[in-house]
Amino acid sequence: MEWIHDSLPYRISDSVEELQPDMIIALLKSSYWAAERSEETIMKSWKESLCFGVYSADGLQVGFMRIVTDGATFSWMCDVIVDSGYRGKGLGKWMMAVLVDHPRIRHTSIYLGTRDAHGLYEKYGFVRREMMVRSTARYLLDNDD
Numbered sequence: 001m002e003w004i005h006d007s008l009p010y011r012i013s014d015s016v017e018e019l020q021p022d023m024i025i026a027l028l029k030s031s032y033w034a035a036e037r038s039e040e041t042i043m044k045s046w047k048e049s050l051c052f053g054v055y056s057a058d059g060l061q062v063g064f065m066r067i068v069t070d071g072a073t074f075s076w077m078c079d080v081i082v083d084s085g086y087r088g089k090g091l092g093k094w095m096m097a098v099l100v101d102h103p104r105i106r107h108t109s110i111y112l113g114t115r116d117a118h119g120l121y122e123k124y125g126f127v128r129r130e131m132m133v134r135s136t137a138r139y140l141l142d143n144d145d
Contacts, residue, residue: 003098008089009057012098019046019053020061027064027081034079045079050104054082054091062086065095067105075105077112 003012025042028034034042046066054063063082069075077099082091100106 001102003094005094008091008094010054010062010089010091010094012052012054012063012095014050014052014102016046016051018055018061019051019064023061023083024053024064027083028079030084031079031081050075050102052095052098054086054095056086063091063095065099067099067110069105069108071104071108073108075108075110077110080112 001014005011021043024046025039028037028042037045048068050067050069052063052065052067053061054065056062063086064079065077065081066079067075067077080092080095082095100110
């Protein structure tokens with residue numbers, strides 16, 4: 001699917017074929033949550049995910065968002081990022097509006113773990129709650145014989 005912004009020269013697409021791996025890697029490597037991921041892990045992570053790219057009028061990918069979902073009961077939103085040179089234009093808000101209305105996941109509970117931008121997410125119905133997480137990598141390291 002594709003969305004064209006009413007007043008800005010940007011579009012969003014959920015087509016995996018349009019994703020620009022080098023740009024996504026650069027964006028995620030600049031983040032606090034994915035800076036340590038390998039390029040291989042970053043690229044593998046979107047293979048089974050619902051991904052959204054945000055593109056400028058000249059075709060440059062300036063934003064990315066990834067959703068892990070079973071398509072029936074839950075969705076996990078992750079890797080939401082807009083290039084620093086394109087922030088403050090309302091692209092994050094537009095990404096959230098597209099996400100919460102996407103036909104593949106709008107009927108699911110959408111989860112998110114983040115340290116920032118709570119105000120943005122709350123505008124789209126997200127509520128702050130505690131979550132428990134099991135990190136396989138940490139478990140393996142702590143229990144290595």
